[in-house]
Amino acid sequence: MGYRAKLFLKGSPFETSETDALFLSAMKENCNYQYLHCIEYKKILDGLGITPEAIRSFNQLSDFPVVPTLLFKHHNIFSMSKKRMLIRATSSGTRGKKSEIGFEFSGLLFGASMVYKIAAWRHLLSLRPCNYVIFGYKPHRGNTAAVTKTAYGSTFFAPAIRRKFAILYQDGKYGADIENIVEQIIELSRSMFPVRFMGFPAYTYFALKIMDEKGIHLKLKKGSKIMLGGGWKNHYSEKVDKETFYRLAERVLGIQDIDIIEFFGAVEHPILYCDCRYHHFHIPRYGRALIRDVDTLEPLSYGQVGLLNLLTPMVYATPILSVMTDDLAVLREGETCPCGNKSAYIEIVGRVGLHDIKTCAAGAENLIKEALK
Amino acid sequence: MILEKGRRVEVSRQDDILKRMPEDICITLEQGYIDVEIVVSALDRLSQKIASGAYDHRIAELVSSRADTYKNQAVRMMCRENIEFKVRTELGEDFFAPARTRPPLGESTIQVQPMPLGVLLHIAAGNMDGLPAFSLIEGLLSGNINILKLPQADNGLSIEIIAGLVEIEPRLGDYIYVFDTPSSDIATIKTLSLMADGIVIWGGEAAVSAVRQMAPVGVKLIEWGHKLSFAYISGYEDQDRELQSLADHIIKTDQILCSSCQTIFLDTEDMGEVHRFCERFLPILEESCQKNQSESLGIRADKTLRQHFENINRFLTGNDNSDGAFYQGAGCSLSAQTDSAPELSNMFGHVRVKRLPSKNIVSALRPYKTVLQTAGLICLPEKRESLSLALLRSGVVRVTRGGSMSELFSGEAHDGEYPLRRYVRITNIE
Numbered sequence: 001m002g003y004r005a006k007l008f009l010k011g012s013p014f015e016t017s018e019t020d021a022l023f024l025s026a027m028k029e030n031c032n033y034q035y036l037h038c039i040e041y042k043k044i045l046d047g048l049g050i051t052p053e054a055i056r057s058f059n060q061l062s063d064f065p066v067v068p069t070l071l072f073k074h075h076n077i078f079s080m081s082k083k084r085m086l087i088r089a090t091s092s093g094t095r096g097k098k099s100e101i102g103f104e105f106s107g108l109l110f111g112a113s114m115v116y117k118i119a120a121w122r123h124l125l126s127l128r129p130c131n132y133v134i135f136g137y138k139p140h141r142g143n144t145a146a147v148t149k150t151a152y153g154s155t156f157f158a159p160a161i162r163r164k165f166a167i168l169y170q171d172g173k174y175g176a177d178i179e180n181i182v183e184q185i186i187e188l189s190r191s192m193f194p195v196r197f198m199g200f201p202a203y204t205y206f207a208l209k210i211m212d213e214k215g216i217h218l219k220l221k222k223g224s225k226i227m228l229g230g231g232w233k234n235h236y237s238e239k240v241d242k243e244t245f246y247r248l249a250e251r252v253l254g255i256q257d258i259d260i261i262e263f264f265g266a267v268e269h270p271i272l273y274c275d276c277r278y279h280h281f282h283i284p285r286y287g288r289a290l291i292r293d294v295d296t297l298e299p300l301s302y303g304q305v306g307l308l309n310l311l312t313p314m315v316y317a318t319p320i321l322s323v324m325t326d327d328l329a330v331l332r333e334g335e336t337c338p339c340g341n342k343s344a345y346i347e348i349v350g351r352v353g354l355h356d357i358k359t360c361a362a363g364a365e366n367l368i369k370e371a372l373k
Numbered sequence: 374m375i376l377e378k379g380r381r382v383e384v385s386r387q388d389d390i391l392k393r394m395p396e397d398i399c400i401t402l403e404q405g406y407i408d409v410e411i412v413v414s415a416l417d418r419l420s421q422k423i424a425s426g427a428y429d430h431r432i433a434e435l436v437s438s439r440a441d442t443y444k445n446q447a448v449r450m451m452c453r454e455n456i457e458f459k460v461r462t463e464l465g466e467d468f469f470a471p472a473r474t475r476p477p478l479g480e481s482t483i484q485v486q487p488m489p490l491g492v493l494l495h496i497a498a499g500n501m502d503g504l505p506a507f508s509l510i511e512g513l514l515s516g517n518i519n520i521l522k523l524p525q526a527d528n529g530l531s532i533e534i535i536a537g538l539v540e541i542e543p544r545l546g547d548y549i550y551v552f553d554t555p556s557s558d559i560a561t562i563k564t565l566s567l568m569a570d571g572i573v574i575w576g577g578e579a580a581v582s583a584v585r586q587m588a589p590v591g592v593k594l595i596e597w598g599h600k601l602s603f604a605y606i607s608g609y610e611d612q613d614r615e616l617q618s619l620a621d622h623i624i625k626t627d628q629i630l631c632s633s634c635q636t637i638f639l640d641t642e643d644m645g646e647v648h649r650f651c652e653r654f655l656p657i658l659e660e661s662c663q664k665n666q667s668e669s670l671g672i673r674a675d676k677t678l679r680q681h682f683e684n685i686n687r688f689l690t691g692n693d694n695s696d697g698a699f700y701q702g703a704g705c706s707l708s709a710q711t712d713s714a715p716e717l718s719n720m721f722g723h724v725r726v727k728r729l730p731s732k733n734i735v736s737a738l739r740p741y742k743t744v745l746q747t748a749g750l751i752c753l754p755e756k757r758e759s760l761s762l763a764l765l766r767s768g769v770v771r772v773t774r775g776g777s778m779s780e781l782f783s784g785e786a787h788d789g790e791y792p793l794r795r796y797v798r799i800t801n802i803e
Contacts (some may be wrong), residue, residue: 040689047688068682075689294674295704297681307674324681328674352675 003029004313008110013117013284016343020058023288026313027064027321028052034319038079041065041319062290062299064322066309069268072099078318080104085317089267101267102317110314111270114286118274119157122261126158128223131188133181135166135199135207161193166203178207185253186216194223195253201228201262205245208252219254226255229263242279264348268323269310273346280337280345287312289346291331292324302331305349326352374553376532379539379546387552391564394550398492398518398568401547406489406516409469413456415542416510420451422537431533446781447503447534451510455783460514462784463791469516471802484802489516490593491570493796496522496562496584497531498575506531508573510538513548515796520565523553556580563587571595571796595795600631600746600788603715604775606650607640607731607760608753615751616654618776620661622749624705627676628720631788632747632771632779635718638729640752644711647728651700651707654726662704662722676721680706683719713737715745731756734763742768746788749778 001009003026007019031052034041044065045051055063071077078085085102103111119125166181185207188195197204204226211217226249246257262275271287283289290299291306300306308329311322328350334342375382377390378397422428423444432447433440449455460468464487471486493512497505505523509531512519523531532551539546554561566572566584571593574584581596588594609615619634626633639650667673683706687699700707705722713729715738729737738745748764750757750772761772770789773780 043688044685047685065685066681067685068678070678070682071685071689074686294670294677297677305670307678324678326674326678328670350671352671352678 002026004110005106007313008113008286011285013114013121013286014282014341014343016283016285016288019285023285023313024055024058024061027061027311028055030313030316030321031055031064033316034079034321038077038319040075040077041079061288061311062292062309064311066292066297066322066324067319068324069099069266069326072101072268072318072320076100078102080317099268101270101315101320103270103315104317107315107317110286111272114284114314115272118272118284122274122276124157124225124227124261126223128194129159129161130194130196130223131161131191132163133166133185133188133195133197133199134163135181135197135203158196161191162188164188166199166207178203178210181207182211182214182216185211186218189218189220192221194221194225196224197226197253198229199227201245204228205248208245208248211252212248217252217254224253224255225259225261226253227261227263229265266310266323266325268320269312269325270314270320271310271312276337276339276341276345278337278339280332280339280341280347282334282337282339282341282343282345284343286314289329289331289344291329294328300331302333302344305330307352308346308348328352374532374551376536376539376549376551379536379543379549381536384553387554387561390550391561395568397547401518402491404547407513407518407545407548409460409514409516411542411544412510412513413453413460415538415545416451416456417453418541419534419538420448420453422541423451424448428533428537431530443503450781456514458783460793463793464515464797468797486800486802488798488800490796490798492518492520492568493571493573493595494520494522494565494569495573496575496580497524497527498577498580503530503534504575506534508575509535509549509551511792512573512796513545515793517571517796518548518550520550520569521552522556522562522565523551525553525555527553556583559587566592573597573796597788599744601715601717601741601744602632602634602747602749602778603636603638604634604749604751604778605638605640605729605734605760605764606751606775607756609751610754615775616657617661618774619749619751620654620658621665622776622778623658623724624661624665624722626779628718628722628724630779633720634724634749634775634778635720636715636725636727638713638715638727640731641728642730644709644728647709647726648698651698651709651726655700655702655705655707658705658707658722658724659702662702666704676704679719679721680704680723683723715741731760731763734760735767738764738767738769745769747771747773747778749773749775751775 003022007022007026011019035045035052044067048065050063050065055061080102082102084104086105086108088100088102090098090100116125164181164184166177185195246260249255249260250257258277262279264273264281265271269287271284273281273284275281288311290309290311291304292298292309293300293306297307305328308325308327309322310325313321327348330347330349332345332347334344337345375384375387375390382390429440429444432444469487471484473484474482476482495505495508495512497508505521505527509519509521521531521535532553535549535551539549552561552565556562566588569592572584572588573595574581575597577599581598585594604619619637623634628635637650637654639647641647684701697708697710700709707724707726709726711728713727713733716725718725745768748769748771750760750764751774752760764772770786
């Protein structure tokens with residue numbers, strides 16, 4: 001069994017420091033593969049004068065070339081034939097340029113194992129059927145955005161009776177239909193099964209606010225949950241204060257904050273980050289995070305703000321083993337979270353640049369405003 | 374946010390506003406064009422208000438590091454003397470006064486009546502704070518009704534300035550509409566363009582061609598496209614000072630302006646000289662970088678990330694300049710290149726350095742004539758005139774000193790034209 005397989009298939013998800021050596025070996029294994037099979041990655045390694053053999057200890061994790069996500073928007077970089085890539089997913093680039101990342105069968109398999117384990121850890125798996133309300137895009141052929149796929153994928157944690165989508169594809173474009181979805185929620189609340197919500201935080205918040213303003217206050221069945229994802233990037237600006245959101249969810253749907261689960265992930269770093277009971281994103285064994293100085297890119301220690309660098313050996317089809325996001329973040333020691341998880345956690349505090357760069361969630365916000373006109 | 378008749382209105386009411394705008398505009402036009410004197414005096418009072426500190430808080434929060442420079446620039450630009458000077462320079466004395474022609478040989482005479490175009494739709498770019506307001510002010514100064522579509526990246530400074538102006542002079546209200554419609558909302562922009570006599574477009578090729586496609590046939594398109602600027606060095610008057618101020622210009626503008634230096638050309642055929650220049654200039658650039666470092670982590674991270682991207686991207690795109698070299702400094706970099714093309718740099722502290730012997734200026738730059746703007750010329754005094762002329766003949770429209778490439782000069786043209794002239798028309802009455 002290769003190092004990557006051991007990392008993804010064995011153990012429990014938050015044995016993070018325990019698997020440091022394994023993680024490093026899996027990274028080197030992946031890096032060697034990329035060196036031999038990816039012309040672009042070889043050029044980067046050669047250009048920087050790095051060889052995988054020279055990386056010997058876990059402290060040298062920062063030596064793997066950090067590839068900015070922007071690079072995947074400028075080049076299609078693949079390390080295997082298109083035939084071997086099961087899917088190619090695109091990021092939700094609202095500014096025109098999208099990254100395209102390939103996933104091979106084994107990588108997806110390991111990913112599935114990871115999702116399963118993390119979902120189980122957060123008590124998301126259930127045999128009890130439920131109804132799904134997705135505050136996101138209804139899948140359609142032309143939409144390769146990863147958020148669409150993951151939102152849809154999350155409807156398999158528990159058997160689905162019905163799936164309702166808030167953003168529908170009509171007349172060749174996506175449009176939000178909040179009024180309609182509110183009616184659907186009321187109808188689903190009369191069902192004997194729980195309801196699970198999944199989607200962009202901005203949408204979910206908006207729908208709840210409309211319901212609140214209309215005086216619609218429901219008590220959904222036990223086991224109902226709200227899952228938020230695809231929009232973590234706009235959280236730092238705190239357009240929606242999290243506490244306000246939790247209170248609103250309880251008032252409108254009768255869902256408590258323990259049943260509100262937030263995810264984050266990116267096409268360029270497909271590790272499922274899922275928040276704990278205290279809404280912290282602890283780092284699972286499948287990935288590592290480094291915070292880098294905004295001027296020198298040198299790695300920083302706990303508590304210091306810098307650029308977020310995410311690492312994982314999960315995928316072979318595209319060299320995404322160490323990517324630089326455009327988020328500013330802080331790393332906190334696991335012990336500071338009362339949930340008991342010892343693994344460090346990431347706090348996103350901002351985004352590079354002077355102005356708010358529009359994310360797909362912000363784009364979604366515009367769609368809602370349009371729908372409300 | 375929409376600004377209509379001096380009131381701030383929620384975006385949700387956009388459709389109502391769009392519906393009644395054509396009629397409102399007709400009513401305004403029936404009453405006549407705005408008197409330029411009303412605009413001038415309102416701007417002058419706004420200038421005083423800014424000088425007295427009424428907007429300090431706003432300006433500081435937008436452009437913390439250079440708040441003072443911005444403030445002084447705004448105050449100076451909008452004061453009566455400068456505005457009157459601008460109008461006089463661009464349009465001449467009493468431009469709007471009617472005159473009768475006196476043709477020779479007993480040909481029949483006709484009255485010449487210069488007039489505003491009527492309604493201008495400004496589609497502004499977001500790369501310079503306050504630029505959208507500036508475009509609208511030029512529209513007012515030429516007597517027009519103005520509809521402004523703010524850029525998405527606008528940080529609120531423009532609407533603040535414009536709202537301030539209407540507050541000072543409510544009579545301007547009928548002549549100003551501001552929308553922050555996203556560029557993707559083609560339907561709204563189309564509706565707005567149907568009301569316009571002229572469309573003023575700021576921005577890159579994509580923006581300009583998008584507007585060209587949707588503009589009604591016959592509407593006057595006034596394009597202020599993206600331009601490229603460079604420095605040209607052929608000897609020095611005071612080497613240290615001149616290189617220092619060029620470095621400051623590069624760092625302070627982040628090279629995001631049309632007038633920012635992207636490439637430095639040296640008057641030589643010798644690559645050895647190009648390399649020696651890089652070695653000398655890099656520490657100067659580094660020092661300026663350090664001196665002008667932003668306090669915002671987000672901005673610093675942004676620059677670092679861009680540079681990091683360029684460094685990695687370089688390995689993939691390859692370097693076809695076999696004799697070229699890359700000079701990495703702290704927060705900035707230079708690439709020595711063997712060709713002579715004026716090119717966009719990676720910006721944010723990265724500059725290309727190339728050779729361009731003075732005898733080749735026209736032939737080497739000519740292919741880029743449509744995009745050239747400013748040449749920052751550093752040279753011996755005796756060469757200044759001939760080099761300036763050579764640069765201008767190649768297509769450049771503005772020659773300045775090295776350090777003042779992005780400075781504003783009262784009465785200067787913009788991209789080779791006087792804007793106010795483009796916003797008016799000449800009518801005749803028999």
